[in-house]
Amino acid sequence: MAKVLVCVAWPYANSLIHLGHVAGSLLPPDIFSRYHRLKGNEVLMVSGSDQHGTPITVKAEREGVSPLEIAERYHKLNKKAIEDLNIEFSLFTKTHTDNHFQVVHNIFLDLLNKGYLYQKDTLQYFCPHCDKFLPDRYVEGICPSCGNEEVRGDQCELCGKTFEGGELIEARCVHCDTSPEMRETKHYFIKLSAFQEPLIDWVKDKEHWRSSVKLFTQNWLEAGLQDRPITRDMSWGIPVPLAGQEEKVIYVWFEAVIGYLSASMEWAKQHGDADAWKAYWTDPSVRGYYFLGKDNIPFHTIIWPAILMGYGGLNLPYDVPANEFLTFKGDKV
Incomplete structure (x- = not known):
């Protein structure tokens, strides 16, 4: 057995x-x-x-x-x-x-x-209108790898590519449709x-x-x-x-x-x-x-x-x- x-x-x-x-x-x-x-x-x-x-x-x-x-x-x-x-x-x-x-x-x-694991400074999406960072599904845009136009901020389901901050084309906030800016924040990395x-x-x-x-x-x-x-x-x-x-x-x-x-x-x-x-x-x-x-x-x-x-x-x-x-x-x- x-x-x-x-x-x-x-x-x-x-x-x-x-x-x-x-x-x-x-x-x-x-x-x-x-x-x-x-x-x-x-x-x-x-x-x-x-x-x-x-x-x-x-x-x-x-x-x-x-x-x-x-x-x-x-x-x-x-x-x-x-x-x-x-x-x-x-x-x-x-x-x-x-x-x-x-x-x-x-x-x-x-x-x-x-x-x-270690901590370092990194640039991430930030919505000035909503006044908050936009992790993962808070931002959408176009996949820079395959051109999929319905991509969330962390991964493209079509080609499987995963993203870090700033990679999406025509990124936008899911709540207000504002184009986000990049701001510095500290995160832990593996x-x-x-x-x-x-x-x-x-x-x-x-x-x-x-x-x-x-x-x-x-x-x-x-x-x-x-x-x-x-x-x-x-x-x-x-x-x-x-x-x-x-x-x-x-x-x-x-x-x-x-x-x-x-x-x-x-x-x-x-x-x-x-x-x-x-x-x-x-x-x-x-x-x-x-x-x-x-x-x-x-x-x-x-x-x-x-x-x-x-x-x-x-x-x-x-x-x-x-x-x-x-x-x-x-x-x-």
Whole structure:
């Protein structure tokens, strides 16, 4: 009897899940897990609602309610929908929990103490009309890579390119349509450049990966990994656990991938053995499978493995079966 870890991408708690979620990242891991359970293997399948980041705050501001209200509303609705679909998670949790905060803070401070995180000045979008910085989905524009005209500030879903401040063409504030200016602010960065060679070595023998996943990852590595900011100028999310950083939170894509680990720990506590998660994360014979959409590939084949390498002692992903988007008449569902 083998143990199998199944990690499922966390849907944002800013809207209802749809057929794209079901086809791309919910039904495939459920089928996979049922197969292994029928074989007699022990499966730990975890996920939850991604309750932080700009998708939630933008929605909340448009409705005139708190981010927590939006996050809890859609967590409950989506959890019920998943249960109605009879998709069998070991645990479907959420990121706005004391447990998740604690695990994220622990990893953040560990990487900081090891020199894998550092603070520096950076230029970011700022809306003079709204008088605030515009992280991620607060700014939209045209992708400088593929020309997609409906791009948010952190990533182009069409070509997969991720952005730092100032890269979008014809950038505009999502609230007032004003062209933002660039202002200096301090942020913490993860030193991805330190993991360039270890990640190249790790990826090169992944012949069992889907060709699209491996090619996407190799293209990132061949371009050379750049250090990335992992904090944001906003109030909703996991606060940076350092004095003087009260107006900054940890970037949602740094903390959300840690959710697989924190969810496993939460599951263990709920089952009366707080150390039970270790059997799935520290035993090198246990394989971890990560099911997600193609837009999430770099966060699971670059960012998360780098975090795990820096933290140490935990298994890296074995496979990352990312799916293409579900489309209808050429448009993403």
